[in-house]
Amino acid sequence: MELRHLRYFRMVATELHFGRAAEKLHIAQPPLSKQIQDLEAELGFELFTRTKRSVALTPAGQVFLVEVTQIFQKLDRAIDLGRKTSRGELGKISIGFVGSATYNILPVILQQFRDRYPYVQIELHELTTDRQLIWLREGRIDIGLIRPPVIDVYLGSQVIFQESLVVALPTNHHLAVLTTIELSSLAAERFILFPRQLAPGLYDPIIAICQAAGFSPQVVQECIQMQTIVSLVSANMGVSILPASIQEAQRQGVVYKPIRSGSGAADKLATMSIFWRLSDDSPTMNRLLELALENREL
Amino acid sequence: MELRHLRYFRMVATELHFGRAAEKLHIAQPPLSKQIQDLEAELGFELFTRTKRSVALTPAGQVFLVEVTQIFQKLDRAIDLGRKTSRGELGKISIGFVGSATYNILPVILQQFRDRYPYVQIELHELTTDRQLIWLREGRIDIGLIRPPVIDVYLGSQVIFQESLVVALPTNHHLAVLTTIELSSLAAERFILFPRQLAPGLYDPIIAICQAAGFSPQVVQECIQMQTIVSLVSANMGVSILPASIQEAQRQGVVYKPIRSGSGAADKLATMSIFWRLSDDSPTMNRLLELALENREL
DNA sequence: TACAATTGATACTTTTAAAGTATTAATCGG
DNA sequence: CCGATTAATACTTTAAAAGTATCAATTGTA
Numbered sequence: 001m002e003l004r005h006l007r008y009f010r011m012v013a014t015e016l017h018f019g020r021a022a023e024k025l026h027i028a029q030p031p032l033s034k035q036i037q038d039l040e041a042e043l044g045f046e047l048f049t050r051t052k053r054s055v056a057l058t059p060a061g062q063v064f065l066v067e068v069t070q071i072f073q074k075l076d077r078a079i080d081l082g083r084k085t086s087r088g089e090l091g092k093i094s095i096g097f098v099g100s101a102t103y104n105i106l107p108v109i110l111q112q113f114r115d116r117y118p119y120v121q122i123e124l125h126e127l128t129t130d131r132q133l134i135w136l137r138e139g140r141i142d143i144g145l146i147r148p149p150v151i152d153v154y155l156g157s158q159v160i161f162q163e164s165l166v167v168a169l170p171t172n173h174h175l176a177v178l179t180t181i182e183l184s185s186l187a188a189e190r191f192i193l194f195p196r197q198l199a200p201g202l203y204d205p206i207i208a209i210c211q212a213a214g215f216s217p218q219v220v221q222e223c224i225q226m227q228t229i230v231s232l233v234s235a236n237m238g239v240s241i242l243p244a245s246i247q248e249a250q251r252q253g254v255v256y257k258p259i260r261s262g263s264g265a266a267d268k269l270a271t272m273s274i275f276w277r278l279s280d281d282s283p284t285m286n287r288l289l290e291l292a293l294e295n296r297e298l
Numbered sequence: 299m300e301l302r303h304l305r306y307f308r309m310v311a312t313e314l315h316f317g318r319a320a321e322k323l324h325i326a327q328p329p330l331s332k333q334i335q336d337l338e339a340e341l342g343f344e345l346f347t348r349t350k351r352s353v354a355l356t357p358a359g360q361v362f363l364v365e366v367t368q369i370f371q372k373l374d375r376a377i378d379l380g381r382k383t384s385r386g387e388l389g390k391i392s393i394g395f396v397g398s399a400t401y402n403i404l405p406v407i408l409q410q411f412r413d414r415y416p417y418v419q420i421e422l423h424e425l426t427t428d429r430q431l432i433w434l435r436e437g438r439i440d441i442g443l444i445r446p447p448v449i450d451v452y453l454g455s456q457v458i459f460q461e462s463l464v465v466a467l468p469t470n471h472h473l474a475v476l477t478t479i480e481l482s483s484l485a486a487e488r489f490i491l492f493p494r495q496l497a498p499g500l501y502d503p504i505i506a507i508c509q510a511a512g513f514s515p516q517v518v519q520e521c522i523q524m525q526t527i528v529s530l531v532s533a534n535m536g537v538s539i540l541p542a543s544i545q546e547a548q549r550q551g552v553v554y555k556p557i558r559s560g561s562g563a564a565d566k567l568a569t570m571s572i573f574w575r576l577s578d579d580s581p582t583m584n585r586l587l588e589l590a591l592e593n594r595e596l
Numbered sequence: 597t598a599c600a601a602t603t604g605a606t607a608c609t610t611t612t613a614a615a616g617t618a619t620t621a622a623t624c625g626g
Numbered sequence: 627c628c629g630a631t632t633a634a635t636a637c638t639t640t641a642a643a644a645g646t647a648t649c650a651a652t653t654g655t656a
Contacts, residue, residue, distance in 0.1 A: 054652095
């Protein structure tokens with residue numbers, strides 16, 4: 001049995017006239033009769049009761065017609081789903097991100113992606129850099145938003161966001177009255193930073209600019225969550241240097257001050273990259289990647 | 299697109315190897331490659347990502363595979379439903395019957411039919427003879443259980459049940475002590491019968507045997523429902539002559555007595571026939587007809 | 597009642613496309 | 627680097643679908 005048989009059957013069942021049906025199918029009448037006969041022989045039951053002058057569906061033919069119509073609908077749907085999937089308009093994508101991406105690039109990308117591809121299911125995982133790399137390799141996430149550098153030959157990456165660093169001070173700090181902060185004035189302060197292990201891409205530049213300003217920061221506390229660092233600053237436990245986008249989440253008891261860019265070295269030092277498996281060619285991943293690169297802020 | 303393309307696609311998707319898939323399909327590998335290429339060209343998207351050494355489904359191919367599998371299941375089901383319908387194992391049948399069929403042939407037929415064809419939906423309509431004929435011609439019922447004679451060239455009929463007539467007497471009637479009744483002894487009684495118009499096939503033989511016994515019955519009341527006749531007899535309104543199967547529904551205050559068959563004329567005078575449209579060739583109707591004729595009681 | 601029109605089936609021919617054969621090109625493992 | 631593996635390509639053969647001509651049965655009308 002081939003779809004041709006079912007298409008022909010449907011036309012004859014609609015027209016109830018072999019001549020007209022053949023005409024609509026753009027074939028001659030004898031091959032149409034033949035195909036219907038073949039179909040009936042294969043099915044093992046009659047689809048039509050024919051006299052020399054008229055054609056009518058048998059009860060079995062009626063039942064079969066309903067089913068066949070649904071089959072064609074299902075086939076159309078199958079093709080449509082396949083096409084949408086191939087375009088990345090349908091499917092699933094798993095995105096990993098470090099907490100600090102929440103304040104800048106992630107919401108922008110998510111909103112645009114949802115607008116463009118509303119039928120793609122998005123799965124979000126807030127993960128530390130190292131976990132993201134593991135999950136990426138294992139295929140548990142398809143995209144990672146990570147602060148470079150990361151060296152992995154199986155992963156592709158692109159910088160998608162760069163921002164300046166700011167100093168976070170308790171409101172009652174004596175430097176909090178200034179509009180910009182000279183880094184060297186923080187030489188004696190106690191610092192609260194991310195653990196180097198989890199975010200070397202953020203940690204190392206901070207240490208570097210401090211040393212360029214003539215001091216090594218005294219780190220008294222390390223915190224995994226950026227929000228926790230802010231809390232500790234507000235509680236007068238110390239000061240911190242953070243990506244500028246932290247200012248999106250304002251908090252009582254803390255003020256953020258730009259670093260005076262005498263050397264210019266403090267500008268755009270916090271970078272965020274998008275990572276993916278080089279072996280992954282899935283349409284949804286490619287669409288998300290395209291969109292992320294379109295929205296680069298460097 | 300033909301089912302062949304989908305069958306081949308399914309096999310390649312299962313094997314993920316053109317050579318093995320071709321072998322299982324009992325064709326050579328090159329035509330299989332060709333058919334898959336044709337399918338992809340028609341669909342407008344790739345189903346497989348192939349290197350010279352390996353084959354894998356694209357995301358679109360995965361989605362399409364799921365749908366195609368369902369399509370084949372649906373096709374199998376369509377064939378099965380059609381076959382069952384052609385055998386009369388699936389479908390619907392509408393049966394009309396006169397009230398008095400309830401006591402004899404109808405329950406037998408219904409139970410057997412349900413046992414044999416449990417997936418056929420049965421619709422029952424208790425109707426007078428004349429309404430059944432109208433409904434039959436209009437196609438509102440497919441089968442009628444009617445007391446003949448009926449003359450209609452568009453309908454087929456077969457006698458399926460014949461039974462004797464009995465006399466229904468009030469319990470306190472002076473003849474109620476006898477085991478059989480001589481008809482002539484009822485000459486002076488008041489009779490309660492069906493209206494002739496609604497059941498001439500029952501009415502006329504009753505009148506005939508009475509006249510053969512030497513009297514014309516005095517009909518004081520006509521009732522459409524057999525149960526109502528029995529009620530009136532129990533209420534001492536008169537006597538009646540009814541088909542023997544009425545004894546299935548015993549009732550206080552009424553006794554039934556066989557007619558003494560001196561002449562033999564009272565035997566098997568009440569007949570029930572099955573009627574159908576001669577133009578109707580539906581499998582369910584044919585199965586019911588077969589079954590009714592198998593269960594003939596003459 | 598007979599005859600023309602209608603309509604599906606049959607017999608046979610042509611055309612299309614599916615399947616087969618031989619071979620190539622690329623990849624991978626040893 | 628060589629041989630085995632595997633999908634693709636080029637070309638031939640074969641099968642089956644479509645076309646043509648005609649028949650046979652039915653219907654309705656002259």
